[in-house]
Amino acid sequence: MSGDSAASASGRSGGRPGRPVGRGTTGSRWSRLLESGLLQGGVQGSPVVRLFMRWVRRPLLPVMRLWRRNIQLKVVATTLLMSMGVVLLLGFVVIGQVRNGLLDAKVKASQSQATGGFAVAKQKSDEAASVTDDATTVDGARPTSVIQWMSDLVESLSSGGQGAFDVVTLPAGDESGGGRGPRASGHVDPAQSVPAALRERVNGNTAAAQSYTRIVYFNGEESQPGLVIGKQVNDPNGDPYQLYYLFPLTQEEKSLSLVKGTLATAGLFVVVLLGAIAWLVVRQVVTPVRMAAGIAERLSAGRLQERMKVTGEDDIARLGEAFNKMAQNLQLKINQLEDLSRMQRRFVSDVSHELRTPLTTVRMAADVIHEAREDFDPVTARSAELLADQLDRFESLLADLLEISRFDAGAAALEAEPIDLREVVRRVVGGAEPLAERKGTRIRILGDQQPVVAEADARRVERVLRNLVVNAVEHGEGKDVVVRLAAAGGAVAVAVRDYGVGLKPGEATRVFSRFWRADPARARTTGGTGLGLSIALEDARLH
Template identity: 55%
Template sequence: MDWHAQPQPFWRTHPAHWPDIWRRSIQARIVTGTLLMSTVVLILVGWVMMSQVTDGVLESRRTSAQAEAAAQLTALTNSINAADPATITQNLSQLVQSSNRAGLYDVVLMPTDTSGSTLIQQTGGVESSSVPHELQSSVSSDESKLFDTYTEINYDGQASAPGLAIGSQVRVNSTGERYEVYFLFPLTVQQEILDVVQRALLTAGLLLVVLLGAVAWLVTRQVVTPVRMARRIAERLAAGKLEERMQVRGTDDLARLAVSFNKMASNLQQQIRRLEELSRLQRRFVSDVSHELRTPLTTVRMAADLLHESRDQFDPMSRRSVELLQNELNRFEELLADLLEISRFDAGAAALDLEDVDLRDIVARVLENHETLRARKGCEVELAMPEPCRAQVDSRRIERILRNLIGNAIEHSEGRPIRISTATDEDAAAVAVRDHGIGFRAEEAEMVFSRFWRADPARARTTGGTGLGLSIALEDARLHGGRLDAWGSPGDGAYFRLTLPRRPDVTLSGSPLPARPADASRVVSEMSLVDVGAPYQKLTGGEEL
């Protein structure tokens, strides 16, 4: 692995990898969040500013247009009333044209519904459809007011333009006729001004978002770079490179963090080396003591065997002492053998003698060896081994594993039945042992494999266990490339699952047996087992496989 490899910027990575960058990179989340929040803020600020500018520009133009329209309406009214009543209809177009100011506004004059005329006058090529119907309704309903509204001004043969329409009524005093006059002010200049302001706001907003993103990236880089360096150094320390340290630059908080990290790494290095030395001395001590004890133990065993063979010639008290001596020597030899086996694992000297075997045959031998203990405990065994379970294993070590698992299950079964299951798939073979005894807590599932650990140290032992059985079983399973799992629940017993590769070139990816027993959700109080769907046969104390 290249410890010095730097993460690539997200713009250089494939889009499919962006979600992974989002999950792993604090810098990417901060920069993205800053860009999103700044964009939202700028959109809101731009909308408010644009609304205010638009209202200001349009309101200013509306005020000036109303004043201009009022003045022109007065002049047009005076001109109409001063004209000859007999020729007013013929001169109406001339009067309208005289009140128009080209480029500033156009005029549309149309008769009211009560005037009886259909003549419509307009200037500048403007179409009468430019006057909204709502404005016409307002003007026709009241002759004393000016009404205005924003509209779209349509021209003959030209593009339409935004505009402001202001209307009112004109009355001819001599004839009593009334006309509606509309002044159409184009807002092209105001629209251009608003377009310029909008482009300026958009450009400034985009630049500001980019600058904020760059600032966020630079600021977070100052913080994230030391954190990434600490992560890489931590990975190197975890890989065993205990001499790695962080670079310290400056005296700020990050520099003090680097100093503290380096001190922690130095302390860890010292402690690890001290523990390694202690562990090495401990392994050497266990190995040396185990080997040195074999010679005197052999001599004591020979003497004890002579005494045991002649025990019938002793008085009852001496005979009992000889039997106790024999039993304790047996336990001492088991402990010594376990210590020697542990020392071999610690030294890396353990090796496998592989052969193709059926795990069911090993289970049968182990149960036969525990026949006396099963009879004494009154423990019933149920087997779920429907099919051959073959694998290339070291049968001696696998038998030792199963001897520990089955012996512990019988010992802690409290007289309740135990269940032994086997299963295979294409790559793995598994054996599971289930009892319904005292069990253990979930947090003790890993501790059961610790050396000399016992779930209940005060419990009376009938099998003379050394406390090393499960730790040796775990090492044997690992030596095969397999695994040994434990599950337990107080009052609901324990469940151990041994999973082994069927061939030495196979890497385990699962197990054909579940990690938890099927009846794990309830406490078994009756002398029966829940059928898990596989056929099994029942063994009593006197039956044989």
């Protein structure tokens, strides 16, 4: 198929039947979601949801656009996020280690203090038992000396701590006798300060037990975290009771808070410092890249003299030197190609003009021979007819070459005037009717009920449509060819469609190439030159 004979495929508004056409059928799943509106406005049919999604998305669009276009922002943001993650991880590890160290030291010191206190309590109990009889009052109450001994014990044990701990005594088990009733130093509430679970562990057990708790006070002081260590011991009468040491953890809590604050301040400073360093480092790399991108854009716009400014001898400098060498070579090659193209266009133009004179002479001689062919023998007469046909094609090819050379030289001029495209289409269809009859094709015109007026060059528009219609008839395989006219919004359009075999994938971009044919072995009915669609494309661009 030649270039001009493939025009029907390029001018069609659709593809061959059964073949999926358009981005709606070839897009990805995300493009289909976008087209369906699920990602554009939320759930279809829900104006409230679409309005809400649009309201949420609108302020984020500038940020997303900046994020996509600014590599420096991406690197700095990534550095900040990773730095924050590392700082947080290290902070948790350090705080955990400090907390464990403080608590371990406090627990060891508290256990040592409590062990000494339990030993003192046992010693005092043994001393009191050796000098006190076990007599009780008539009503079963404990002697006043045991009650006083318990109070003196609490006061004695707590006085040695100088406020570092408090002492609490509780009755063992469910007993609540007066001598072993709750006693505490420092306004401590024994019932709320000693956990019930710890009391159960201490009850009936000779070993000491410990637990963390909140120390509550009677006088309205704020409760504070603490460590409670308890053990069951005997009073001078040999009856068991529970002795507890309560150690406040306020100092450890303050130390831990100080460490947290210091780590947070240092971590924030480190993150900000790393962000600033990343910004400066990336800026040194990105700035030359941005300069290269700007220069590349100017080079693509035709400003071939643009070059990068190179300073230093580092990798960026070598990149700039390589870029400048590439730009210089491109400029040289482009200049060479432009010179070669000008020479080729001038050669084609000169040859085309120079061929007109001998062609005219040959044409005159061929016409004389053709008119006298009846006087020749059959072989000579047939040769005269072939000579006339090939001269017609040669004249057409020469005319097309001259037209192409005018386009290449920029000498083609548009002679625009108001025309009714219906008349142009009818003339083209009328000229193609003989070929359509031989092919068994019917040409239908749609949209010609109303005038379709446009400011255009009638000769060039007719040439474009003639190429399209003739190609549609040539390759329509005897099926209908539809020519549709339309006008709307200050614009007009003419579409030519056939229902033939069409083009293979990738051939649609080549049909306007000069002398290109889809199938070189395919017979040419109308004897085209292979330049029809190229000229038609230039005519369309000229408008």
